[in-house]
Amino acid sequence: MSGYNAVLARNTDDAPKNLGPYSQTVAFSHYNHLSAQLPVDPSTGKLVAGGAKEQAEQCFRNIKAVVQSIDHVMDDVVRVSIFLKDIADADAVRRVYAAYFPSYLPVLTTVAVAALPLGALVQVEALVSNGEGTIPGAPQAGDLIKVAKNTERAPVSPLSSQSVAFSHYNNLSAQLPIDPATGKLVAGGVKEQAAQCLKNIKAILESIDVPFDDIVKITLFVRKLADVAAVNEVYTTFFPDSAIARTVAYVPARTTVEVSALPLDALVQIEAVVSHGDGTPPQLVEDRHGIVIKANNTSAAPRNPLSTQTVAFSHYNHLSAQLPLDPTTGKVVGGGVKEQAGQCLENIKAIVESIDHALADVVKVNIYLKNIDDVGAVDEIYATFFPGGAPARRTVGVSALPEGALVQIEAVVANAEGTPPSK
Known part of the structure; x- marks a missing residue:
């Protein structure tokens, strides 16, 4: 290992501290990974008063404070993940989210879970680009750009980009089983819904000239763990996708999470992290190093x-x-x-x-x-x-x-x- 690219953990007094054995943000190379923010007022260490809207506002204030403390801005956020106690609060929370991203839209994942720390109604997490990187004076530092893209071949949302690339990764919004032609959930059960989620991911990747086997990590959000076997039947028809991947039996890293509810009452939602060999700004294929x-x-x-x-x-x-x-x-x-x-x-x-x-x-x-x-x-x-x-x-x-x-x-x-x- 070179030892030159360093893990950089940081904290600020302007956001909640000492809530657990973790740092508010950890940078490495061209990304900052933020701890999920709870609706805690940093001046009191307590949950803010009010409902989901007020709690969401505090979560985003905390994220903004962390982002600004490392000399970044909210438009440097690549991904936002929203965890709710009640999926019925999604619209109110998204309105708060939208106020923080009036022009540029990151990728977005929204799920409801059984419980959140401190009995919170909302928890919000962000992944932030780090253009300067953690190699001092690296030649690429400051030159990298964010590339947000959408295609009509997959569901388009007014709240999020389908794909946001930065440096050598593409992050995709979690895909619901929505038919892009109708904007509605596909008919059928969990198999049909899983297939549509994966078709949407494939359509997004094809629109940015990225093969399906460039996916490095998949997260399956399912309403019922009992459905995972059925989802896997569909999953194995998509992975491996290419002859090369089949030869080496390549499948991405994976996490399966049972959630209490998903948007549109879907049975499954799938999130993907994708390699981006040409980097940003885009380079010629032969320059992928x-x-x-x-x-x-x-x-x-x-x-x-x-x-x-x-x-x-x-x-x-x-x-x-x-x-x-x-x-x-x-x-x-x-x-x-x-x-x-x-x-x-x-x-x-x-x-x-x-x-x-x-x-x-x-x-x-x-x-x-x-x-x-x-x-x-x-x-x-x-x-x-x-x-x-x-x-x-x-x-x-x-x-x-x-x-x-x-x-x-x-x-x-x-x-x-x-x-x-x-x-």
């Missing part, structure tokens, strides 16, 4: 035929969400949430170390809990793996997790050497 997707699995962590444990591209590794499975037995470990959280983190550590990295390279962690009240117990274990509290973090409560687990954890990891590794 040999950047490749590097997928890796290790027997030291649980393996799954439908997902790769970690997929590296450019300066990031995207890990599949880890369940508390013992890799030797494939079963959930005994004990309670502390033991399960420890196993999730041991699995992440094993994956990270298998690619010659360390937990200090983790820039973002997402925690999904069956019982949101378990967050304190999880934090006890978490702090032993991340004693510096550097990664940014998101925590949500869900009504169920795969394998009946109590906790599931995913991570994004810095990749200083890039792909292919520099010599």
Whole structure:
């Protein structure tokens, strides 16, 4: 590893601090990863009074304070993820969101979950471009541009761009099972809806000349975990997509989350993170500098035929969400949430170390809990793996997790050497 591209964790007194063992924002290379913001007034450390609208306003004020503290502006936001306790609050929260993005629209994901920390009604997360990068004086610093695009071949929203590229990644808005020709949910059940979500993703990628197998990470939001088997039947008809990918059996990293509700009462919604080899500003295909997707699995962590444990591209590794499975037995470990959280983190550590990295390279962690009240117990274990509290973090409560687990954890990891590794 070069050691030159550095993980940069920062905090400001203008946004809530000391809510957990995490940093408000962690920059690496050309992105800033922000911790999900709760509607906490930084001057009191308490939830603001009012309903979802007032809470959303505080979440966005906190995001803006963090963004400005690192000398950025809200138009540098690439992705916004909105987590709601009640999907009925979506319209009120989106109106608040729209006021912060009057001209440029980031990509957007909106879901309702079983519970949020502190009993909040809203939690908002942002991914922010970092044009200056974290390599001092890099030749590209300051030259990169955001490229937001839409195509009529996929559903167009007045609230979000379908795709926003920056540097070597495209982030896509989570796709609902909407037929772009009618603007309505497709007929049928979860299989038909999953197929439409993936068709929409494919149409967006084709419109920006990106092959489907350039996807590095997929997140499936499903109303019922029992539907995952049916979704997988459809999923395997889309992945692998090309002859090359089939030859190496490439599938992206993946996370599956049961949500309490989705917009339009959909049964499934799918989010994708996509590699962008030509970078921004666009370069000729022959000038892609040999950047490749590097997928890796290790027997030291649980393996799954439908997902790769970690997929590296450019300066990031995207890990599949880890369940508390013992890799030797494939079963959930005994004990309670502390033991399960420890196993999730041991699995992440094993994956990270298998690619010659360390937990200090983790820039973002997402925690999904069956019982949101378990967050304190999880934090006890978490702090032993991340004693510096550097990664940014998101925590949500869900009504169920795969394998009946109590906790599931995913991570994004810095990749200083890039792909292919520099010599």
